[in-house]
Amino acid sequence: MASHPVTALRMPSRPPPATRQVAALREVSLAGRRQPVLRRLGLEIATGERLALLGPAGAGKTAALMLLSGFTRPDTGSVLLGGREAADIPPAARELALVGHDEVLLPHLGVAGNIALPLELRSGPSVGHADRVGRLMDALRLVGLADRRPCDLSAEQRARTVLARALVTQPGLVLLDDPCAGLDPSARAAVLADLAPLLQGMAVVLATRDPGDALHLGGRVAVLEAGALLQAGPVQEVYDQPDSLRVARLLGAANLLPGRVEAVEDDIAIVRLGCGLTVEAAATPAAVPGRDCQVFIRPERVAVAAVTPADMGEGALPALVAGIAWRGDQVRLSLRLGAEGPRPAELIVTRPAVVPLAGLTAGQQVAVAWQAEYARVLAREDPVIE
Numbered sequence: 001m002a003s004h005p006v007t008a009l010r011m012p013s014r015p016p017p018a019t020r021q022v023a024a025l026r027e028v029s030l031a032g033r034r035q036p037v038l039r040r041l042g043l044e045i046a047t048g049e050r051l052a053l054l055g056p057a058g059a060g061k062t063a064a065l066m067l068l069s070g071f072t073r074p075d076t077g078s079v080l081l082g083g084r085e086a087a088d089i090p091p092a093a094r095e096l097a098l099v100g101h102d103e104v105l106l107p108h109l110g111v112a113g114n115i116a117l118p119l120e121l122r123s124g125p126s127v128g129h130a131d132r133v134g135r136l137m138d139a140l141r142l143v144g145l146a147d148r149r150p151c152d153l154s155a156e157q158r159a160r161t162v163l164a165r166a167l168v169t170q171p172g173l174v175l176l177d178d179p180c181a182g183l184d185p186s187a188r189a190a191v192l193a194d195l196a197p198l199l200q201g202m203a204v205v206l207a208t209r210d211p212g213d214a215l216h217l218g219g220r221v222a223v224l225e226a227g228a229l230l231q232a233g234p235v236q237e238v239y240d241q242p243d244s245l246r247v248a249r250l251l252g253a254a255n256l257l258p259g260r261v262e263a264v265e266d267d268i269a270i271v272r273l274g275c276g277l278t279v280e281a282a283a284t285p286a287a288v289p290g291r292d293c294q295v296f297i298r299p300e301r302v303a304v305a306a307v308t309p310a311d312m313g314e315g316a317l318p319a320l321v322a323g324i325a326w327r328g329d330q331v332r333l334s335l336r337l338g339a340e341g342p343r344p345a346e347l348i349v350t351r352p353a354v355v356p357l358a359g360l361t362a363g364q365q366v367a368v369a370w371q372a373e374y375a376r377v378l379a380r381e382d383p384v385i386e
C-alpha cells in the first residue's frame with residue numbers, strides 16, 4: 001500500500017473557551033415557491049455545542065445552514081453570529097466552515113494536500129509552522145491515508161477527507177450538511193465517532209435525515225418538519241420524551257398504542273388500550289381524561305419474559321409472541337397485546353442480538369412491562385403544520 005497511516009496523536013492546543021452564544025436564528029422565516037421554507041424558526045448554538053438538525057427531505061435543514069453561512073437572507077427574523085446581527089457580514093468573512101452535499105476534492109493533490117489547503121489559504125501569520133503541522137496531523141488522523149489521491153478513495157474515505165479539510169483551521173462554528181450521505185449506518189457511526197476528538201471546542205450544527213446521526217453526535221437535537229421547529233432539547237431526552245407522533249417517529253422506531261385516557265394522577269395517566277388492557281404512562285398535556293390518545297414506548301424500553309404477569313410484577317401485561325426476527329445486530333420480537341380479545345395491539349420489542357431471549361418462541365405466552373416514565377401519552381393525531 002502506497003499510503004502512510006498517520007499515527008501521531010496530539011490533543012488540540014486550544015484551551016476550552018467559556019460557554020457563550022456562537023450563533024442564533026431568531027424567528028427566521030423564508031418563503032418558498034409553494035409553501036414556506038422556514039416558519040419562525042428559532043435556534044441557539046453555544047460554544048463547543050453539538051446540535052443536530054433532524055428532519056425529512058425538504059424540512060428546511062439546508063436552508064437553515066444557508067442562513068447561518070450567509071448565502072441566503074431571511075425574509076423576516078434575524079441571524080446572529082457571536083451575539084452580533086450578521087446581516088452585514090458577507091459569507092467569506094464569517095468565521096465558520098460549511099461542508100455541503102457535493103464537496104469537491106482537488107484531484108491532483110493527495111489527501112494531505114487537500115486537507116492542508118485551507119491552512120495555506122486562511123491561517124494568518126498568527127498560526128506558526130509547528131501549530132500548522134500539529135493541526136494537519138490531527139486532521140489526518142480522521143483519514144489516515146496521507147498520500148492517496150481522491151480518485152482512489154472510498155465514499156467513506158472521501159467523507160472523512162472532506163470533514164478533515166473543513167476542521168483543519170479549527171473554526172469556532174462548523175456547519176455540516178449531511179456529510180455522511182450515502183454511507184451505510186455503521187460507516188456513518190464510525191465517521192461521527194472518529195470525528196468527536198477533532199470537534200473539541202468547536203460548535204457543530206449537523207443537518208441530517210438520520211436519527212442515528214443525531215444520537216451518535218450527542219448534544220442537542222432540533223427536529224424540523226416543513227420548515228417548522230417541532231421540538232428541541234438534549235437528544236436522549238427528545239428520543240425518550242417526544243411531544244408528538246411526528247417527533248416520536250423521526251427519532252426512531254416507536255410503539256404507538258391507541259387508547260383512551262381514563263384518569264390522571266400525580267403525573268401518571270391510566271390509559272385503557274383499544275385491545276382492552278389498561279396501562280400507565282407519563283401524563284402530558286394530551287392526557288385529558290376521556291380523550292383518545294396514543295401511548296408511546298420505544299421498543300427497547302419494554303421488558304419481556306416467559307413468566308406470568310403476576311410473576312413479573314405490578315402493571316405487567318400478558319402478551320403472545322407472534323414472531324421473532326434477527327436483523328443484523330438486533331433481535332425484533334413482535335408481540336400481541338390482548339390476544340384473547342377482538343382487537344389485539346401489536347407491540348414491538350427489540351434487543352441487541354447478543355442478549356439472549358431465554359428461548360422465546362413464536363406462539364409463546366409472555367409477560368411485558370415498562371417503567372411509566374418511558375411511556376408517554378401523545379395526542380391521537382398531530383396538528384397540521386400551517
Ligand SMILES: Nc1ncnc2c1ncn2[C@@H]1O[C@H](COP(=O)(O)OP(=O)(O)OP(=O)(O)O)[C@@H](O)[C@H]1O
Binds near residue numbers: 031032037056
Ligand atoms: N432560499 C430559498 N428560497 C426558496 N426556496 C428554497 C430556498 N432554500 C430552500 N428552498 C426550498 O425549500 C425546501 C426545503 O429545502 P432544504 O434543502 O432546506 O430541505 P432539507 O431539509 O435540507 O432537505 P434534504 O434532506 O433533502 O437536504 C425545498 O423545496 C427547497 O427547494
